[in-house]
Amino acid sequence: MESARMDPPSLSLDLGVGPLRLPEHTPIGQRKLQTNPMHVERSASFKDEAEDLEAKLNRMSEENKKLNEMLGSMYADYSTLRSQLFDLMSTSPKEKGLVSPSRKRKSESLETISFDDMTYERTDGISNRVESTSREDPCKRFREDPKPKISKAYVKTDPSDTTLVVKDGYQWRKYGQKVTRDNPSPRAYFRCSFAPSCPVKKKVQRSAEDTSIIVATYEGEHNHVHPSQTELAHGSCHNGSLPCSVSINSSGPTITLDLTQQGLSPGGSASREIESPEFQRLLVEQMASSLTRDPNFTAALATAIFGRILQHPPA
DNA sequence: CGTATTTGACCCGCGC
């Protein structure tokens, strides 16, 4: 998968956030309306519901496939981007202007999701160190700086989403909001409130140019287990609130709707739950969370990138 | 009534 697309620096991964973001524009609404008046007949209702569920299952299957592809492309683009970044900074470490402004100036049209094992901010330290030593080092210097781990997530969202809250599965308590110099939209400060002594903070701010993108900056590591996600030991994780599971294996992530679980209420409420935008959002979040939290994924990612760097040394 | 959010005050590092 990763051996393909190396050329496109176009970073145009308009992920499935689109189809998932606006779930209420499609025949879903019609379908819902269709089922309600059918409750006059009991037997027909059951049959209809069965058909309904089947259709939804198909839809979910379809969506699953889409998500799969989207994750694939995201992975590929991410690999490409990271590879290019590493390449760039190991090729021309003397070229100043790419280290310090990396925080404010790179907000052109960059859409990335960085995971919490390696970060862009770390590149600052690497570049500085590189400047004083050799230019082959950047691949292996991972000192535990006083700096906590920082990761950024560029999330595409609806501009009308005023909440400015990125639901990532954790519980955050807002403790501040400031207006920044060169950005009309304010910046919100959050602290993890699940554990009393969790040092994790995050800053969320809408992008200055593209108001449909919000940037979440995470800082630190959680020193507690995930609130609603215990573990994904052998690749499968069960969510406490969602009647579904996300599993990751070598062939790719898979979402399984657990219809046998008792969490589903009888009647049409199951359909409603599935159709709910909240459900879909949580689903995506759960999936992304699981993915980024999967050591196998991150390890494979690192390995692939590292291999690529070694394979294509800077000119 | 307990808890989360809001919002101006406060603090602190940095450049002048």
Place this chain on the structure above:
DNA sequence: GCGCGGGTCAAATACG
């Protein structure tokens, strides 16, 4: 020392 920009605190307020 002072002003500025960014980060945090905490009193007031909103919310359930």
